[in-house]
Amino acid sequence: MIHGVLFDLEGVLYVGGYPLPGAREALLSLRAAGIPMRFITNSTRMPRGAIVNRLARMGLEVPPQHLFTPVVAARNYLIARKLTPHLLVHPNIQGEFADLLGPPPDAVLLGDAGPAFSYDALNQCFRLLLDGLPLLAMGSNRYFRDESGLNLDIGPFMVALEYAAELEAVVLGKPAVEFFLAAVGSLGLPPQDVVMIGDDAEMDVRGALAAGLRAALVRTGKYRPGDETKVESQGGRVFDDLDAVVDYIL
Amino acid sequence: MIHGVLFDLEGVLYVGGYPLPGAREALLSLRAAGIPMRFITNSTRMPRGAIVNRLARMGLEVPPQHLFTPVVAARNYLIARKLTPHLLVHPNIQGEFADLLGPPPDAVLLGDAGPAFSYDALNQCFRLLLDGLPLLAMGSNRYFRDESGLNLDIGPFMVALEYAAELEAVVLGKPAVEFFLAAVGSLGLPPQDVVMIGDDAEMDVRGALAAGLRAALVRTGKYRPGDETKVESQGGRVFDDLDAVVDYIL
Numbered sequence: 346m347i348h349g350v351l352f353d354l355e356g357v358l359y360v361g362g363y364p365l366p367g368a369r370e371a372l373l374s375l376r377a378a379g380i381p382m383r384f385i386t387n388s389t390r391m392p393r394g395a396i397v398n399r400l401a402r403m404g405l406e407v408p409p410q411h412l413f414t415p416v417v418a419a420r421n422y423l424i425a426r427k428l429t430p431h432l433l434v435h436p437n438i439q440g441e442f443a444d445l446l447g448p449p450p451d452a453v454l455l456g457d458a459g460p461a462f463s464y465d466a467l468n469q470c471f472r473l474l475l476d477g478l479p480l481l482a483m484g485s486n487r488y489f490r491d492e493s494g495l496n497l498d499i500g501p502f503m504v505a506l507e508y509a510a511e512l513e514a515v516v517l518g519k520p521a522v523e524f525f526l527a528a529v530g531s532l533g534l535p536p537q538d539v540v541m542i543g544d545d546a547e548m549d550v551r552g553a554l555a556a557g558l559r560a561a562l563v564r565t566g567k568y569r570p571g572d573e574t575k576v577e578s579q580g581g582r583v584f585d586d587l588d589a590v591v592d593y594i595l
Numbered sequence: 596m597i598h599g600v601l602f603d604l605e606g607v608l609y610v611g612g613y614p615l616p617g618a619r620e621a622l623l624s625l626r627a628a629g630i631p632m633r634f635i636t637n638s639t640r641m642p643r644g645a646i647v648n649r650l651a652r653m654g655l656e657v658p659p660q661h662l663f664t665p666v667v668a669a670r671n672y673l674i675a676r677k678l679t680p681h682l683l684v685h686p687n688i689q690g691e692f693a694d695l696l697g698p699p700p701d702a703v704l705l706g707d708a709g710p711a712f713s714y715d716a717l718n719q720c721f722r723l724l725l726d727g728l729p730l731l732a733m734g735s736n737r738y739f740r741d742e743s744g745l746n747l748d749i750g751p752f753m754v755a756l757e758y759a760a761e762l763e764a765v766v767l768g769k770p771a772v773e774f775f776l777a778a779v780g781s782l783g784l785p786p787q788d789v790v791m792i793g794d795d796a797e798m799d800v801r802g803a804l805a806a807g808l809r810a811a812l813v814r815t816g817k818y819r820p821g822d823e824t825k826v827e828s829q830g831g832r833v834f835d836d837l838d839a840v841v842d843y844i845l
Contacts, residue, residue, distance in 0.1 A: 458714075459714060460713070460714045460715065461714075462714045462717075463710070463713060463714070464708075464709060464710045464711075464712045464713070464747065465710065467712075467747055467751075468746055468747050471738070471745070471746075471747050471751075472744065472745065475745060487758060487759045487761070488721070488759055494722065495721070495722065495725060496718055496721075497714065497717055497718050497721050497755075497759055498759075500758055500759065501717075501721075501755035501756065501758050501759040502755060504754050504755060504758045505747075505751035505752060505754060505755040506751065508737060508750055508751050508754045509737045509738055509747055509748075509750070509751040511737070
């Protein structure tokens with residue numbers, strides 16, 4: 346039996362500024378059935394408040410404390426270890442770390458910086474890594490889909506710096522086990538009673554399975570034919586859309 | 596006995612615009628001893644003619660036909676396979692491929708583009724790779740040293756695209772075996788009679804050893820303490836500078 350649900354956001358509940366068909370109905374049906382939900386995204390292009398507002402404008406009501414993002418995970422990580430970050434993140438979320446800044450930095454924090462991934466900015470991170478700073482990555486996603494098509498996400502730039510400086514990043518978003526377990530823990534349920542629903546075969550589905558959850562891939566968002574082979578052998582299920590997943594859960 | 600020598604350029608014969616101590620003397624001594632030399636660089640920020648002129652200004656005489664660069668290797672590769680490249684290369688070498696351009700492209704060709712490695716340019720390559728185009732990389736170097744310190748080379752951006760599009764690049768410069776053998780072949784010597792001298796433990800030394808050559812690492816240029824461990828276990832030798840290597844050869 347499934348007693349709780351984790352939703353990925355972009356590509357599952359919406360694409361660009363538009364909700365996907367069945368998204369609102371899925372949340373209403375699960376709520377009516379008394380199944381608690383959490384929302385777990387690797388998006389690091391907006392602060393949590395802006396994501397919640399954006400969802401609301403699409404008719405998707407999500408309480409801020411039910412939304413798990415790598416920005417929150419990264420803040421907790423930095424504060425617990427008293428680390429001052431050097432940021433290579435999207436301009437929209439720089440303010441989320443303003444209270445933690447101050448020279449000299451002792452960790453490099455990478456987000457999905459988008460066009461801010463310039464050669465000079467990457468080179469600056471590289472030199473800090475050579476000086477011995479650790480690399481913290483808010484996700485390791487390969488790409489995401491928006492209105493214009495598929496786009497490079499944080500992952501390619503994370504592996505670029507890993508390769509250059511010959512080290513391994515600490516990943517603070519999906520597919521890190523701790524990230525899934527923080528969301529599951531807030532439900533007060535054991536992982537095996539919770540299903541993760543996502544459009545990313547690796548980050549969402551394989552990540553959740555590795556953390557002991559169940560997992561479902563939807564054929565929306567960044568889904569590409571052939572992704573089934575990445576999840577079915579691991580015990581993940583594949584559905585055409587949210588309607589089909591909700592039918593399965595209920 | 597060593598009967599021929601391959602030299603890496605930047606970090607071995609010069610750094611920035613200045614010859615390293617002993618560089619001119621090394622070329623003169625080997626020439627006087629009748630030991631033929633070739634020059635093999637992964638630099639893709641200048642056309643071959645410009646590299647030769649730059650060497651000449653430093654008092655280092657190198658005939659153009661003795662200089663092996665990935666630009667030449669890439670041209671040969673594209674022409675042999677009748678491929679039209681999409682270029683993400685340094686502006687200085689775009690002209691070297693002008694006669695091979697024309698829509699639609701059927702291969703993505705990556706060089707050390709430096710500041711031209713923008714998010715938009717990388718994203719454009721990524722989308723072409725998803726369409727099925729192969730990725731050709733003129734080298735896979737992690738970093739290089741110039742006047743300002745260590746800088747990201749082509750390799751990090753190659754692995755970024757490999758990770759994003761889930762494919763493997765064809766590497767056309769060092770450490771590709773064919774690239775070393777083209778230079779060795781022009782000497783008319785068997786690989787085991789030729790020594791490669793470089794400052795890059797992986798590209799120069801391990802690459803040459805894998806191609807059957809001998810190899811020497813010099814502690815100049817991008818050398819970093821600890822690089823010895825990457826080469827000595829593979830049969831590479833380590834020298835403080837060119838003087839020491841030339842003494843060993845002669």
